[in-house]
Amino acid sequence: MKSLLLTVALQTFFCAAVFAQQATTALVPLPSVEDFTNGEDGWSLGLGLGVEYESAYEGSDEFGVEVDPAGALQWRKGDNIFYWAGEALGWRGLRDDKWLFDAAVAFEEGREESDSDDGRLNGLGDGDEGVEVVLQARRALAADWRYWLDGRVVTGENGSLGLFGLGYRFGEQNDGSGSEVALVAVYHDSDYANKDFGINEQQAAASGLNETQLSGGFRSIGFNYNYRNFINQHWQVFGEIVYERYSSDIADSPITRNNYEAEIGVGFIYVF
Numbered sequence: 001m002k003s004l005l006l007t008v009a010l011q012t013f014f015c016a017a018v019f020a021q022q023a024t025t026a027l028v029p030l031p032s033v034e035d036f037t038n039g040e041d042g043w044s045l046g047l048g049l050g051v052e053y054e055s056a057y058e059g060s061d062e063f064g065v066e067v068d069p070a071g072a073l074q075w076r077k078g079d080n081i082f083y084w085a086g087e088a089l090g091w092r093g094l095r096d097d098k099w100l101f102d103a104a105v106a107f108e109e110g111r112e113e114s115d116s117d118d119g120r121l122n123g124l125g126d127g128d129e130g131v132e133v134v135l136q137a138r139r140a141l142a143a144d145w146r147y148w149l150d151g152r153v154v155t156g157e158n159g160s161l162g163l164f165g166l167g168y169r170f171g172e173q174n175d176g177s178g179s180e181v182a183l184v185a186v187y188h189d190s191d192y193a194n195k196d197f198g199i200n201e202q203q204a205a206a207s208g209l210n211e212t213q214l215s216g217g218f219r220s221i222g223f224n225y226n227y228r229n230f231i232n233q234h235w236q237v238f239g240e241i242v243y244e245r246y247s248s249d250i251a252d253s254p255i256t257r258n259n260y261e262a263e264i265g266v267g268f269i270y271v272f
Contacts, residue, residue, distance in 0.1 A: 026176035027081055027092065028100050029145050030169060031228035034085070035176050036271045037076040046071035046236070050267030057115040058196040059246070059256035071269050090134070102136040108156065111196070120257060123207025127195060132156035145169055150182065159192030179227040186244070189216040197253035209254040220244045236269045
């Protein structure tokens, strides 16, 4: 509750400080979809930092603060944006003003034993790093993207995950600022499930935890809130709250210390 009140307070403060500027049109008016192009074709660049207070790893009851780079290099041509954002290289495109498609290749960092300061991961070894392909489609249910459906598939060397959601956008802006909420259901295959929550024979012997093999299926139900506002022509502030409630199979894994994962983040981006 304190985190939510902090986000609302930040929103109120920066709304009062918004610098008068010429209205622009984003590819889609969703705060969760970064668009630094100001509605114009060509190159754009946004760089900044985000600070997150989050679970130390999937299923952890330890929390910590992490500082990460934010922003992206983008090139726009009409209703298409090609982007490089951190460890992801991708494309997104708008079709018929109703469909937003996104395809990206991303690098996934594996879990490390040192992610747990309390030694909860000792004996499990470091998780495998890998390359993932992310495919996403959003369908607007109203002309101004007031409501939308979301589907996403993540597949790679360590398994596959699917996400299905319903979102709602607040505000009337078409420049990508404002806020939105979404409810999502998440499914995964057995490889993806065991990547985060499974324990093989060797890991069980080294860690003292019970050997655990999970099957694919329903993973979690989640909620996320995204916020973005423009302080002036160049500076943006953004925030996010994420909560994921695990299924009973995941919650029963010896690795799982909490039956949920949560994070709150805030940051700034300078658009060149």
